[in-house]
Amino acid sequence: MRKIVALAMGAVLVWGMVALGEVLKIEFNTLFHEADAKAMEEIINLFNASHTNIQVELIQGRWAQYYAELRLSVIAGTPPQLGICHTYRLVEMVDYLTPLDASPVGNLIQMGGINPADFPKATWDAGELAGHHYLIPLDTHGWGLWYNKDIFAAAGLDPDKPPQTMGEFMAACEAIKAAGYYAFHPAEDALPRKLRRAWEIFFYQLGGGALFDEGYTKATFNNPEGLVALQFLVDIFNNFGWNIVGGNGYNQFTAGKLGMLFAGNWFYPTARDSGVNWGYAPVPNFFGTPYTWGASHQLCIPLQPAGTSPAVYQATMEVARWVVEHSYIWTMSGGHIAAYKQAAEDPTLLASDYWTRSGNLLNEMAQKGLVKFPINHPRGSELEKAIETYIELAVNGKITPAAALAQAEAECNKILQGR
Amino acid sequence: MKNKLTRFLYRHRGIEGIVYVLPFAALWGVFLAWPVGYGIYLSLFEWNPIKGSRFVGLENYVALFRDVRFLNALANTFKFAALAVPLILGLGLLFALMLWSWGRTRRGVGFVQAVLFFPYLLTVSTVAITWKWMFDPDFGLVTHAFKALKVPAPVFLTEPAWALPAIAFATAWWLSGYRMVVFQAGLGDIPQELFEVASIDGARFHHKFLHIILPLLKPALLFSLVLTIISAFRTFGQVLMMTEGGPGRSTEVLALYLYWTAFEYFKIGKAAASGVVLLVLTLILTLIGVKLLGLKSELQ
Numbered sequence: 001m002r003k004i005v006a007l008a009m010g011a012v013l014v015w016g017m018v019a020l021g022e023v024l025k026i027e028f029n030t031l032f033h034e035a036d037a038k039a040m041e042e043i044i045n046l047f048n049a050s051h052t053n054i055q056v057e058l059i060q061g062r063w064a065q066y067y068a069e070l071r072l073s074v075i076a077g078t079p080p081q082l083g084i085c086h087t088y089r090l091v092e093m094v095d096y097l098t099p100l101d102a103s104p105v106g107n108l109i110q111m112g113g114i115n116p117a118d119f120p121k122a123t124w125d126a127g128e129l130a131g132h133h134y135l136i137p138l139d140t141h142g143w144g145l146w147y148n149k150d151i152f153a154a155a156g157l158d159p160d161k162p163p164q165t166m167g168e169f170m171a172a173c174e175a176i177k178a179a180g181y182y183a184f185h186p187a188e189d190a191l192p193r194k195l196r197r198a199w200e201i202f203f204y205q206l207g208g209g210a211l212f213d214e215g216y217t218k219a220t221f222n223n224p225e226g227l228v229a230l231q232f233l234v235d236i237f238n239n240f241g242w243n244i245v246g247g248n249g250y251n252q253f254t255a256g257k258l259g260m261l262f263a264g265n266w267f268y269p270t271a272r273d274s275g276v277n278w279g280y281a282p283v284p285n286f287f288g289t290p291y292t293w294g295a296s297h298q299l300c301i302p303l304q305p306a307g308t309s310p311a312v313y314q315a316t317m318e319v320a321r322w323v324v325e326h327s328y329i330w331t332m333s334g335g336h337i338a339a340y341k342q343a344a345e346d347p348t349l350l351a352s353d354y355w356t357r358s359g360n361l362l363n364e365m366a367q368k369g370l371v372k373f374p375i376n377h378p379r380g381s382e383l384e385k386a387i388e389t390y391i392e393l394a395v396n397g398k399i400t401p402a403a404a405l406a407q408a409e410a411e412c413n414k415i416l417q418g419r
Numbered sequence: 420m421k422n423k424l425t426r427f428l429y430r431h432r433g434i435e436g437i438v439y440v441l442p443f444a445a446l447w448g449v450f451l452a453w454p455v456g457y458g459i460y461l462s463l464f465e466w467n468p469i470k471g472s473r474f475v476g477l478e479n480y481v482a483l484f485r486d487v488r489f490l491n492a493l494a495n496t497f498k499f500a501a502l503a504v505p506l507i508l509g510l511g512l513l514f515a516l517m518l519w520s521w522g523r524t525r526r527g528v529g530f531v532q533a534v535l536f537f538p539y540l541l542t543v544s545t546v547a548i549t550w551k552w553m554f555d556p557d558f559g560l561v562t563h564a565f566k567a568l569k570v571p572a573p574v575f576l577t578e579p580a581w582a583l584p585a586i587a588f589a590t591a592w593w594l595s596g597y598r599m600v601v602f603q604a605g606l607g608d609i610p611q612e613l614f615e616v617a618s619i620d621g622a623r624f625h626h627k628f629l630h631i632i633l634p635l636l637k638p639a640l641l642f643s644l645v646l647t648i649i650s651a652f653r654t655f656g657q658v659l660m661m662t663e664g665g666p667g668r669s670t671e672v673l674a675l676y677l678y679w680t681a682f683e684y685f686k687i688g689k690a691a692a693s694g695v696v697l698l699v700l701t702l703i704l705t706l707i708g709v710k711l712l713g714l715k716s717e718l719q
Contacts, residue, residue, distance in 0.1 A: 068682035075468045092685075095469045190577075192665050246556045246577035257557065303469075381683050393667040396577050 023052070024315045027080035029059045029073075031066035032334070035269040039334030043326045047319060054315045056082075070302055071096050079302035081316040085135055087126040087296045088374040092381070098301040099132035105310040108301065109133060112317025114324075123339045126373070127298055135298035136320050137339035138327060142294025142371045143197065144362055145284060146253060146267060147260045148181075149277045155179040155259070162260075162281035169284050173242050176259035183242035184260045185249030186233060188267075195233065195395055196388035197293040198262060202229035204372045205287040211387075212416070216377050219412040221387070222405040230401040232286070234394050245396050253278075265335040265362050268354055280358035282365050294371035297336065299323060331355070337363045379415055386411040455698070462691035472688075479692035489693060491668050492676035495583065496700075499672055500651035502587035507647050508640070510591050511598025516632075518599075519606045532603075536596035543593075543656030550589035551576065551661050576662050579669035586657055586670060593657075594650065598643045605639030606632070644708050652701045673697050 032040055037060040044058045059080065061069060067089060073079040074096045085093055100108045109116070116124045119137045127135025149159035155175040163169040173183035186201075187194035200211075208225030212218065237245045243252075250267070252258035254274035261267075262283065271278045283292040299320045304312070323330075327338035328346035332354055338344045344363065349355055365371055377383060387408045394404035428435050462480070465473045483489045514535050521528050538546065553561045554575040565572030575585040613631050622630070633640075655674035658664060664671030664679075673693060681690030 065682045068685060071685060191663060244556055244574070246574040248555060248557070251555070252557060255558070379684070385679070385683070389665070389667050392665050393579075396579070396666045398579060398667065 024054045024311060026054060026056045026082060026312070026316055026319050027059065028056050028082040028319065029061050029066075029070065029080040030084045031061045031063045032084070033060060033063060035266055036330070036334035036336065039330050039332075040323075042333060043323055043329050046326060046329075047322050054318060056319055067093065074303045077305045079304060081301065081304070081312060082319055083300050083302050084138070084297050085300040086374075087123075087135065087298060088376045088380060090127065090129055090134060091376050091378050093300075094129055094134065096303050097134045098303055099134055100136070100301065101133045103301070103313060104304075104306070104308070105313050108313055108317050109136075111314055112321050114317070114321060118324075118341050119339050120341070122369075123296055126296060135300050136324060138297045138299055138324060139330060139334075139336035139339050140294060140296050140366045140371060141265050141336040142362055142365065143201070143262050143264050143283060143292045144358065144365070145260055145281045146263050146271060147279050147281065148253065148256065148258065149279050150256070151176055151179065151181050151259045152279075155181070159277075159279065162279060162284075164281065164284045164290075166284070166286045169286065172260070173240065177241060182244075182247065182252050182258045183240075184236060185243050185247060185252060185258055186236055186262045187249060188261070188263045189248045189250050190246065192388040192392040193384065195391050196384060199229050199233050199391050200372065201262070201283060201291060201293050202232050202286060204291040205229075205285070205289055207288055211375055212377070212383075212412070216416055218416060219383075219409045222409040226405050227401055228287075230391065230394055230405060233391070234397070234401055237395055238397050265337070265358065268335040268358055269333075272353070280361055282361050282370070289370070290365075291370050291372045292365055293374075294366070295373055296339065298339075331359060335359070337366055382415050383412050386415060458691045458694050461688055462695050464688045466687040466691075475688065479689045480696075482689060483692050483696065488668065488671070489676060492671050492673045492693075493696075495669070495671055496652055496654075496673040496697075499583055499587060499654055499670075500648060500704075502584055503590050503651045503654070504644070504647050506587055506591040507594050507598055507651075508643055510595035511643065512602050514595065514599040515602035515606060516628075518603060532599075535599055538593045539596040541593065544660060546589060546593045547657045547660035550585075550592070550657075553589075554585055554661075577666050579666050582662050582666060582670045586654075586661055589661070590651075590654065590657055594647070598647065601639050601643050602636065605636045609635045641709065645705050648704050648708060649701050652697060652704070673700075 028044065030037070030040055040060070041058060044056050048055050066084075070079070070083055070093070079096075085097065090097075098104075098108070105111075114136060123137040123140065127133055127137065145162060147162050152159040152162075152172075155172075155178065157172055157175055163172040169184075176183040186198040203211075203221065203226055206225035206229055208223060208229065209220060211221045213220050236242050237247075243249075243258075249258060249261045249263065250270065253261045253263075254270060254276060256276055283290055301313070301316055301320075324338075324340040325343065327340050327343040328349040330336055331338045331344070332349050332352045335354060335358075337359065338349075343349070349359075352359075374380065375383060390399065390404035390408040390411075393399045394401045399407070463474060463476060465475050465479075467473075518528055518532055518535075541549075553559050556562055556572070556574045556577075561575070562572045573581045575581045609631065613635075614627060617627050617631060653674055654672055655678065658670050658672055658675050659678065662670045664675050674697065677690050677693045677697065680686050680693060
């Protein structure tokens with residue numbers, strides 16, 4: 001009943017604006033670039049074309065400084081009305097976001113006609129903190145195994161049977177290496193954060209536990225599993241001869257020089273346009289449970305200046321609802337798996353090239369709970385940076401894996417102790 | 420009326436000067452003095468305008484000098500400047516001398532000059548992306564050149580010992596063209612007679628270089644040195660885009676440390692403090708440069 005009243009109130013507000021001939025402008029800032037930026041643009045263009053009373057101005061931010069810009073815009077009193085927040089950034093960003101269930105104009109979730117049951121429970125719950133709800137789920141994204149079918153054939157491997165166990169994987173890598181190609185790159189373009197993600201995959205597969213203790217008082221990753229995971233990562237570049245230190249997996253793969261690559265679903269448009277005869281598979285089960293790395297983009301309303309009109313909140317929620325309801329486009333063109341259940345069942349999406357060749361497999365991993373999300377801590381960025389700095393040095397052969405983990409642990413503990 | 424105004428301006432000559440300076444002073448105040456002053460002010464706070472900022476005095480500075488990462492960034496900044504400044508000035512001077520010795524009449528001088536100056540017109544991101552490709556261990560031109568010479572190519576950007584020199588080299592490629600133009604102007608001002616007299620006295624090129632060119636090029640050298648020191652200490656874009664401060668933290672310079680601290684970890688007070696340190700350092704080094712070159716008169 002309350003939902004109907006809220007929807008009716010919203011409709012009256014929007015109708016009032018239309019009657020007055022007023023067009024509400026909603027600013028929507030995102031951190032997307034390349035394929036997913038184009039997908040979001042497509043969704044927003046559809047919205048703008050079908051709405052006369054609300055127009056969205058889409059500003060696609062630079063990934064690296066998006067969160068800083070969002071915070072500064074809130075401080076300056078000029079925030080966008082709608083934004084994006086990774087679930088793992090919620091703890092860091094919470095002071096700068098509007099609690100959707102307790103906004104200055106009421107419960108925006110109800111006002112916007114958003115139904116939590118339309119999303120997977122875990123994804124919806126990830127937007128909750130300290131008794132309030134801040135985020136509306138947009139997607140789950142993560143890494144999978146991209147492989148070159150022609151190289152598989154040249155190496156005498158079955159192009160339709162990508163390796164899924166450690167034994168199969170080792171054999172495939174050796175065959176590809178013998179055929180004169182780079183066998184495997186575990187970390188996209190080998191940036192430090194990508195190397196850390198690869199290590200996390202191996203770590204979680206080994207059952208290494210959490211990276212930090214429950215209360216985030218100390219690092220717990222410097223354990224035997226952490227060491228095995230890092231040694232494996234180091235060996236890929238330094239001992240197995242599957243790739244070279246500093247090699248860029250994206251470039252190697254699109255140039256047809258690389259057999260297998262760990263990369264995110266956002267690699268789909270690049271792979272599709274590269275001319276490589278590619279295949280996609282879930283991350284193999286190397287060590288016990290085939291976990292992969294992933295995260296979730298969600299919609300948020302940055303903290304608005306006092307006195308922001310209820311009509312603006314209402315219009316923002318209308319845009320948010322439109323975006324999630326049209327997130328099949330997000331999946332089809334942007335490659336991320338829509339969190340909105342109905343969107344993920346859209347017939348156009350299910351018949352699309354993206355879905356049939358790769359999206360369905362990532363979705364399967366997500367549904368099975370095999371996508372491990374990053375840490376969620378107010379100083380999460382610093383902690384991750386500390387870990388990846390030493391992982392990179394180990395991969396480059398400058399320190400041993402044991403020394404890398406010990407140094408990363410010490411630095412993380414310092415950060416956690418507030419030093 | 421005109422006489423009255425003239426008399427007034429004559430009597431208040433100081434005011435006239437102020438009026439002339441005012442537009443620049445206003446811009447300088449708004450876009451330089453105020454931000455710098457506010458930065459210094461911020462460095463004394465644990466800044467959080469949402470939950471309330473807290474005055475911490477010099478705590479941010481103390482924390483900085485206890486932070487191993489900051490000290491490493493400071494050391495890297497000096498290393499980078501030590502590599503980049505001589506490289507940029509040396510290349511700039513070399514190019515200028517080369518073009519100057521060819522003379523203005525030889526065909527193709529203008530073209531060569533344009534080619535050497537061209538990189539300066541590029542944005543830092545273009546330079547960084549270009550050189551990242553050049554150093555790529557699979558597809559890079561530099562790597563291929565090494566292979567052609569049958570010499571094993573270092574993996575420049577992932578080898579701690581090579582990464583900083585590689586970025587310094589890319590920076591020199593980018594900036595030396597502008598220095599070349601400054602030096603060319605300086606060389607053009609040197610009276611030709613001095614060289615003729617020196618030649619009659621039997622002076623060779625290195626004599627002319629040491630006893631005529633270098634002393635008379637001092638103003639141009641000072642200008643370029645100051646400019647290059649400042650840009651070397653503020654280096655940011657090429658490091659961020661080529662290595663993100665890695666491998667490990669071997670290329671994390673002060674400006675990049677400031678960037679992570681401010682925009683990734685959102686510790687604005689601490690970042691402002693490191694900005695103040697950077698400002699003071701640049702100032703000191705510029706003054707030392709002026710002192711060493713003994714060019715007070717030129718500055719005046």
